[in-house]
Amino acid sequence: xxxxxxxDIAGLSAEFATREGTAHVVRDVxxxxxxxxxxxxxxxxxxxxSTFALALLGLLDPPGRIAAGAVRLDGRDLxxxxxxxxxxxxxxxxxxxxxxxxGALDPIKTIGAQLVDTLRRHxxxxxxxxxxRRAAELLREVEVGDAERRLDDYPHQYSGGMRQRVxxxxxxxxxxxxxxxxxxxxxxxxxxQAQILALFDRLVARxxxxxxxxxHNLAVVANFxxxxxxxxAGRIVERGAVDAVxxxxxxxxxxxxxxxxxxxxxxxxxxxxIEGLPPDLRRLPTGCSFEPRCPVGRGRxxxxxxxxxxxxxxxxxxxxxxxxxxxxxxxxxxxx
Amino acid sequence: MSRFLIGRLGASLVSLFGASLVAFLILRLSPGDPAxxxxxxxxxxxxxxxxxxxxxxxxxxxxxxxxxxANFLRGDWGxxxxxxxxxxxxxxxxxxxxxxLGLFAFLLAFVAAVALALVAAYRRGPTDAxxxxxxxxxxxxxxxxxxxxxxxxxxxxxxxxxxPDGRLSLRTIPPPAVTGFVTVDALLAxxxxxxxxxxxxLILPGVTxxxxxxxxxxxxxxxxxxxxxxxxxxxxxxxxxxxxxxxxVRHALPNAFLPTLTASGLLFGQLLAGSVLVERVFVWPGxxxxxxxxxxxxxxxxxxxxxxxxxVIYVLCNLxxxxxxxxxxxxxxxxxx
Amino acid sequence: MSEAxxxxxxxxxxxxxxxxxxxxxxxxxxxxxxxxxxxxxxxAIAGPSLWHLGPLDMDFGAPLAAPSFAHPMGTDSNGRDVxxxxxxxxxxxxxxxxxxVVTGLIVGGGIGIAAGIGxxxxxxxxxxxxxxxxxxxxxxxxxxxxxxxxxGLTTAAFGIMLSCVxxxxxxxxxxxxxxxxLPFIEASVAVGVGRWRIVGRHLLPHTAPTMLVxxxxxxxxxxxxxxGLGFIGLGAQIPEPEWxxxxxxxxxxxLTGQWWLALFPxxxxxxxxxxxxxxxxxxxxxxGVRGRER
Numbered sequence: 008x009x010x011x012x013x014x015d016i017a018g019l020s021a022e023f024a025t026r027e028g029t030a031h032v033v034r035d036v037x038x039x040x041x042x043x044x045x046x047x048x049x050x051x052x053x054x055x056x057s058t059f060a061l062a063l064l065g066l067l068d069p070p071g072r073i074a075a076g077a078v079r080l081d082g083r084d085l086x087x088x089x090x091x092x093x094x095x096x097x098x099x100x101x102x103x104x105x106x107x108x109x110g111a112l113d114p115i116k117t118i119g120a121q122l123v124d125t126l127r128r129h130x131x132x133x134x135x136x137x138x139x140r141r142a143a144e145l146l147r148e149v150e151v152g153d154a155e156r157r158l159d160d161y162p163h164q165y166s167g168g169m170r171q172r173v174x175x176x177x178x179x180x181x182x183x184x185x186x187x188x189x190x191x192x193x194x195x196x197x198x199x200q201a202q203i204l205a206l207f208d209r210l211v212a213r214x215x216x217x218x219x220x221x222x223h224n225l226a227v228v229a230n231f232x233x234x235x236x237x238x239x240a241g242r243i244v245e246r247g248a249v250d251a252v253x254x255x256x257x258x259x260x261x262x263x264x265x266x267x268x269x270x271x272x273x274x275x276x277x278x279x280x281i282e283g284l285p286p287d288l289r290r291l292p293t294g295c296s297f298e299p300r301c302p303v304g305r306g307r308x309x310x311x312x313x314x315x316x317x318x319x320x321x322x323x324x325x326x327x328x329x330x331x332x333x334x335x336x337x338x339x340x341x342x343x
Numbered sequence: 344m345s346r347f348l349i350g351r352l353g354a355s356l357v358s359l360f361g362a363s364l365v366a367f368l369i370l371r372l373s374p375g376d377p378a379x380x381x382x383x384x385x386x387x388x389x390x391x392x393x394x395x396x397x398x399x400x401x402x403x404x405x406x407x408x409x410x411x412x413a414n415f416l417r418g419d420w421g422x423x424x425x426x427x428x429x430x431x432x433x434x435x436x437x438x439x440x441x442x443x444l445g446l447f448a449f450l451l452a453f454v455a456a457v458a459l460a461l462v463a464a465y466r467r468g469p470t471d472a473x474x475x476x477x478x479x480x481x482x483x484x485x486x487x488x489x490x491x492x493x494x495x496x497x498x499x500x501x502x503x504x505x506x507p508d509g510r511l512s513l514r515t516i517p518p519p520a521v522t523g524f525v526t527v528d529a530l531l532a533x534x535x536x537x538x539x540x541x542x543x544x545l546i547l548p549g550v551t552x553x554x555x556x557x558x559x560x561x562x563x564x565x566x567x568x569x570x571x572x573x574x575x576x577x578x579x580x581x582x583x584x585x586x587x588x589x590x591x592v593r594h595a596l597p598n599a600f601l602p603t604l605t606a607s608g609l610l611f612g613q614l615l616a617g618s619v620l621v622e623r624v625f626v627w628p629g630x631x632x633x634x635x636x637x638x639x640x641x642x643x644x645x646x647x648x649x650x651x652x653x654x655v656i657y658v659l660c661n662l663x664x665x666x667x668x669x670x671x672x673x674x675x676x677x678x679x680x
Numbered sequence: 681m682s683e684a685x686x687x688x689x690x691x692x693x694x695x696x697x698x699x700x701x702x703x704x705x706x707x708x709x710x711x712x713x714x715x716x717x718x719x720x721x722x723x724a725i726a727g728p729s730l731w732h733l734g735p736l737d738m739d740f741g742a743p744l745a746a747p748s749f750a751h752p753m754g755t756d757s758n759g760r761d762v763x764x765x766x767x768x769x770x771x772x773x774x775x776x777x778x779x780x781v782v783t784g785l786i787v788g789g790g791i792g793i794a795a796g797i798g799x800x801x802x803x804x805x806x807x808x809x810x811x812x813x814x815x816x817x818x819x820x821x822x823x824x825x826x827x828x829x830x831x832g833l834t835t836a837a838f839g840i841m842l843s844c845v846x847x848x849x850x851x852x853x854x855x856x857x858x859x860x861x862l863p864f865i866e867a868s869v870a871v872g873v874g875r876w877r878i879v880g881r882h883l884l885p886h887t888a889p890t891m892l893v894x895x896x897x898x899x900x901x902x903x904x905x906x907x908g909l910g911f912i913g914l915g916a917q918i919p920e921p922e923w924x925x926x927x928x929x930x931x932x933x934x935l936t937g938q939w940w941l942a943l944f945p946x947x948x949x950x951x952x953x954x955x956x957x958x959x960x961x962x963x964x965x966x967x968g969v970r971g972r973e974r
Binding site: 061064066068090091093094095097098099102103105106107110111112113114115116117121124125128129161163174177 | 574575576578579580581582583584585586587588594597598601671672673
């Protein structure tokens with residue numbers, strides 16, 4: 008089902024310069040994504056997810072910057088490339104679906120013009136008429152009805168869900184190897200969310216592309232992705248196959264996230280919330296960054312002073328781990 | 344679309360009606376009797392009274408107003424007391440010179456403002472600070488004074504450009520008048536030397552007149568560009584394969600430009616007002632200089648005609664700009680459809 | 681983009697020294713504006729009484745004298761000291777600017793308030809009057825008034841004031857409508873706070889930032905327009921030491937070598953208008969005011 012490694016991220020760190028010091032928004036993140044794989048990054052707002060997505064495509068503008076690491080796309084490192092080289096990669100090998108379908112399309116250009124521009128930018132040999140035909144095909148592929156006519160409509164004539172379909176059409180226009188989707192369903196109602204997810208599913212299966220889904224919504228991930236990565240304070244604190252992680256989360260933060268999903272089976276039960284706020288990324292604690300909020304480790308000397316190393320959890324899929332001093336026993340606990 | 348059109352047209356008409364009332368009231372308020380002014384201090388009382396009747400000055404205020412409007416619409420704008428010529432003829436004769444200078448200045452202001460705003464908003468930092476300093480200077484400097492400074496530097500000190508001697512040097516033979524624009528007429532006549540001379544004469548007054556509209560356009564465009572550069576669709580455009588610069592030019596600029604367009608009716612007002620301030624310095628034979636001459640010679644009929652005329656031009660330009668914006672912006676056009 | 685945006689909003693360049701530099705650069709315009717304002721105010725208030733020559737004193741022995749220690753800005757064709765006239769001109773310009781701002785704010789702001797809180801009929805009538813005034817390019821309306829009422833400094837000031845009434849009225853009305861729609865006003869109405877109390881206690885204080893910015897901007901506009909009218913010959917008349925009229929007076933001598941007559945008053949106008957616009961801009965940024973007219 009899955010193929011070659013498409014995206015190989017190693018030791019990626021991104022930071023923002025602020026007046027009160029440097030904010031370490033993404034800290035030493037590394038993982039790989041294979042063709043046909045659906046990988047999720049989950050975290051609450053402020054965890055560094057969106058910055059991470061922008062950093063992947065080299066779209067981080069000052070005062071933000073990539074401090075260290077590599078983003079290898081089909082073996083080629085994108086970090087440090089100039090705009091001239093990046094523009095040939097963006098929208099061609101890697102593309103982005105943005106969270107806000109209202110603001111993500113140029114309001115004064117037709118949908119067709121924006122699709123055609125994307126196509127011809129990377130396929131200069133394509134004639135205008137052919138590009139238009141391809142654009143209509145793409146709209147049909149993302150299930151926009153009456154595609155030919157709707158090419159001449161402006162974004163404000165599309166509904167939110169339709170706009171998100173257009174965004175996806177633009178993202179897949181040049182048959183990229185990987186699509187990064189940053190909160191692609193957050194602004195949509197639940198029915199539309201499900202339709203968009205189903206569309207992604209079909210596209211991945213049909214085209215064999217890799218999908219990196221970034222969201223704050225664990226429920227979206229649960230039935231959809233293969234691999235789950237949980238991001239907290241700019242680090243990936245747990246990684247593993249979705250089912251395994253859901254069944255027995257090794258990191259207390261993951262557990263808290265899962266328990267804060269409304270569950271129809273536990274109707275009437277009080278919804279768990281995570282107390283406190285994510286840490287100040289300019290003044291990170293020396294120990295575990297989740298310690299002040301952690302129901303397991305709060306106040307424990309080891310958690311306060313020692314940053315937990317990744318604990319491999321091999322039985323939960325390739326590269327699975329959790330960064331918690333108690334990960335091994337917690338993972339075992341659930342299995343027993 | 345048609346409702347939008349009718350609405351804007353109606354608003355413009357109401358504005359024009361109000362403006363004509365204001366202009367009429369000012370005319371009535373003016374000290375002195377137009378008939379007496381026209382005939383001079385030595386004319387007899389009977390002659391003055393006769394002219395008053397002829398001019399309709401003996402009727403009620405309302406009938407005088409109607410006559411005033413009717414005369415204005417007929418192109419009967421009264422006589423210049425100092426030359427005895429019809430004001431409409433004087434203005435019509437001088438209008439091409441003002442229009443040529445105004446269009447040239449508008450072009451300069453537009454190109455400079457778009458280029459500078461684009462670079463300033465794109466690079467920010469010191470480039471932005473420098474561009475803003477230029478715009479503050481352009482906004483604060485009295486144009487007539489700046490024109491003089493330019494003359495002192497580029498004519499008097501350096502001798503690079505012609506002095507204040509109108510549209511052409513005395514020794515240049517004017518090309519046959521076809522359009523009334525000396526530059527265009529020179530080109531039509533194939534007279535390269537006259538064209539260069541006409542262009543050289545346009546530069547200093549053009550730059551001077553361009554200052555105000557430039558600073559206005561620049562500040563508006565820059566602020567809009569900086570706002571729009573933060574919009575997600577700019578990031579998305581880059582994620583589709585445009586460089587940051589081209590995302591700016593292709594997507595931020597057109598979006599920043601639309602609100603500027605609706606506000607740029609003001610530019611024409613600045614050009615009209617500016618022509619009054621600037622033309623005299625360069626002895627430019629346009630309407631503005633005609634007005635300042637009128638003031639100096641206490642020949643206010645020219646000034647009064649110009650006042651209402653400028654309101655008409657100003658309101659029509661604002662209307663045109665609104666309609667164009669309505670046609671271009673799909674959101675406005677869609678909402679009005 | 682949410683978290684990146686929130687961090688980027690407060691973010692500035694990397695090191696401390698660069699942050700200091702950036703803050704200096706950000707406020708350099710404001711600093712310049714303050715210096716210019718203080719200097720101009722001092723010159724206008726104290727200058728004329730400290731300088732030993734009056735603006736109308738003639739020295740027939742030294743007409744058109746170049747700048748020297750005795751006459752730092754030279755003399756005009758009647759031997760009047762240009763520096764003394766410059767100081768008196770500062771006083772005139774700043775006084776007219778202040779008068780225009782105060783009266784324009786009262787008249788225009790009053791119209792805006794009445795239109796904003798009054799009924800639809802009052803709103804329509806007032807705004808049509810404002811539209812009629814705004815149908816003229818501002819300088820030309822001011823010209824028209826002086827032509828109608830008679831040439832002079834006072835009528836010019838009155839014309840300029842009328843020409844800026846639309847700026848104040850439209851802005852004030854828009855601001856009142858904006859604030860009126862805010863939830864806390866609705867809440868005040870709901871709990872039965874009286875209408876005039878709401879206007880006085882809630883609406884007006886909230887329009888203060890917008891009006892402050894507009895006042896600074898109009899101050900600059902007034903000084904520039906006064907000079908323009910003086911230059912055309914519709915404002916102050918020649919012996920009067922008004923900057924615009926002084927430039928006109930100097931125009932005929934400028935290209936024959938006596939550049940100082942026209943040059944110095946122009947710097948006065950430039951300094952005053954730039955200072956006012958810089959202050960307006962700074963206030964706009966600091967107070968978070970959205971729009972302004974002119």
